[in-house]
Amino acid sequence: MPSPINLLKKINHPLMTTIMLGLMQTPITARADTDTGIVTITGTIVANTCVLKNKSPSVDMGSIKTSDFQGAYSEKKKLSIELENCGQDVDHVNVTFTGTAASETSLLSAGEEATAPKNVGIQLLNAADTPIDIGAAQPNTVDISSAAGAPTSLEYKLRYKKIGTTPITAGAVNTTLNFELSYQ
Incomplete structure (x- = not known):
């Protein structure tokens, strides 16, 4: 050529x-086929809420004899949900509690194992000793407006409550109480 x-x-x-x-x-030059695409970008900008200091607090209800119940209740044990670094935009926190309900559905079950005590549930109370219904899954609103930036504790109490008139049977308590926080 x-x-x-x-x-x-x-x-x-x-x-x-x-x-x-x-x-x-x-x-x-050789031209290759080209493709185009679209990038979707999503997100939310939210107000500074609070930081949950301990996501898994525990409460030791202790060892109680079935004969130690004074009426229908045992003594109360403290439950603290600790928050820190709360933003200035947060005035209230809604706390929703859920868990496996006892036969009296406002109470938390003492456990689902065969060795769990019978005829007793766990009652949750707010700081003013007002019972919180576990079965209703309604939020408990707490004012934290004075805590902006400072650590604060959401205070609750737990106690055993006798269910019905049948005597309580002894057993090991092993249950969980879930909580979800939302801020206003």
Whole structure:
């Protein structure tokens, strides 16, 4: 095959020479097919809430004899849900408690194992000793407006409550109480 230069020498036409020189200077590239796409960006900017200091607090109800119940209740044990670094935009926190209900559905079950005590449940009380119904899953609202930036504790109490008139049977208590915090 003759080279382009030799071919130009044989063709002595000015127009043809211009075309051939132009072709030699133009880079020849292959074009690949292209695709396009769209990036969807989502998110939310929220007010500074609080930081939950301990996501899994525990309460040891202790060892209580079935004969130690004074009436229908045992002594109360303290439950603290500790918050810190609360933002200035937060005035209230709603706490919703859920768990496995006892046969009296306002109470938390003492456990589902065969070795769990019978005829007793766990009652949750707010700081003013008002019972909180576990089965209703309604939020308990606490004012924390004075805690902006400072640590604060949401105070609750737990106690055993006898269910019905049948005597309580002994057993090991093993249950969980779930809580969810939402801020206003």
